[in-house]
Amino acid sequence: MALLEISGLVQAFGGLVAVDQLDLSVEDGRIFGLIGPNGSGKSTVFNCISRFYQPQSGGIRFNGKNLLKMKPHQVVRIGIARTFQNLELFENLTVLENLLVAHHTHFRSKLPGCALNLPRSRREERAAREAALEILRLLDLAQYAEEKVPSLPLGMRRRVEMARALVTRPRLILLDEPASGLNHREIDHLTETLRDVNDRFKVTILLVEHNMNIVMSLCERIAVMNFGKKIAEGTPEEVRSHPEVVTAYLGEKK
Ligand SMILES: Nc1ncnc2c1ncn2[C@@H]1O[C@H](COP(=O)(O)OP(=O)(O)O)[C@@H](O)[C@H]1O
Numbered sequence: 001m002a003l004l005e006i007s008g009l010v011q012a013f014g015g016l017v018a019v020d021q022l023d024l025s026v027e028d029g030r031i032f033g034l035i036g037p038n039g040s041g042k043s044t045v046f047n048c049i050s051r052f053y054q055p056q057s058g059g060i061r062f063n064g065k066n067l068l069k070m071k072p073h074q075v076v077r078i079g080i081a082r083t084f085q086n087l088e089l090f091e092n093l094t095v096l097e098n099l100l101v102a103h104h105t106h107f108r109s110k111l112p113g114c115a116l117n118l119p120r121s122r123r124e125e126r127a128a129r130e131a132a133l134e135i136l137r138l139l140d141l142a143q144y145a146e147e148k149v150p151s152l153p154l155g156m157r158r159r160v161e162m163a164r165a166l167v168t169r170p171r172l173i174l175l176d177e178p179a180s181g182l183n184h185r186e187i188d189h190l191t192e193t194l195r196d197v198n199d200r201f202k203v204t205i206l207l208v209e210h211n212m213n214i215v216m217s218l219c220e221r222i223a224v225m226n227f228g229k230k231i232a233e234g235t236p237e238e239v240r241s242h243p244e245v246v247t248a249y250l251g252e253k254k
């Protein structure tokens with residue numbers, strides 16, 4: 001069974017059909033690419049999965065559960081995390097604090113007594129800190145734990161956002177253009193990190209990205225969107241040589 005199953009998804013804004021009868025099936029444990037020109041509907045798909053948008057029709061199931069019946073915080077609760085095309089970190093907090101906030105909002109309300117805001121035991125605090133530091137170590141961020149976010153270069157801030165998503169221990173992570181604005185060295189580092197995250201955390205990745213080196217080297221399967229519709233899907237080799245994909249998207253790149 002697919003981990004994420006999207007069927008006949010339609011999301012329109014007034015007369016504009018941003019996502020048009022989209023079917024997508026992402027198998028557990030994979031890195032799945034979603035590519036297409038600007039405005040083709042990729043971020044809108046993410047916003048439907050995250051439940052920021054209410055699609056007009058179609059279905060989204062995660063691990064067999066109907067996502068369209070859930071609220072955004074419930075989507076995180078059942079194991080879907082995301083990063084944003086424009087970073088959304090807490091700028092006045094340190095790297096570690098950004099992770100702890102995510103850890104607390106995710107795990108706290110699950111525990112009995114949390115609704116009463118009872119003080120957390122020191123042991124719980126320490127466990128949260130240890131979990132956050134472990135993820136920072138895995139993402140080569142440990143030495144920046146006490147730094148404030150704005151002092152870090154963009155590549156690092158993108159990694160912090162990924163670390164923050166991972167702290168909720170998701171099964172699926174949605175990454176919206178994680179390489180955007182990064183230099184070559186940062187892009188190589190990111191590629192390795194994504195491979196690592198997929199491997200070590202057993203996290204399924206749905207990756208929206210314009211950098212074709214990353215997409216082609218990491219993704220086992222790729223779907224291509226144009227004007228809200230899926231125009232192709234297959235292995236990197238199949239997609240790369242698909243005539244409609246070359247015309248609509250890849251032609252201008254390579
Ligand atoms: N909240 C919104 N209101 C109106 N139009 C939107 C909204 N979100 C996205 N769109 C439109 O939907 C289309 C697809 O956008 P988007 O999903 O952001 O594309 P992509 O991520 O592939 O670049 C665009 O034409 C965009 O302007």
Ligand SMILES: [Mg+2]
Pocket residue numbers: 042043044085176
């Ligand atoms: Mg987008």
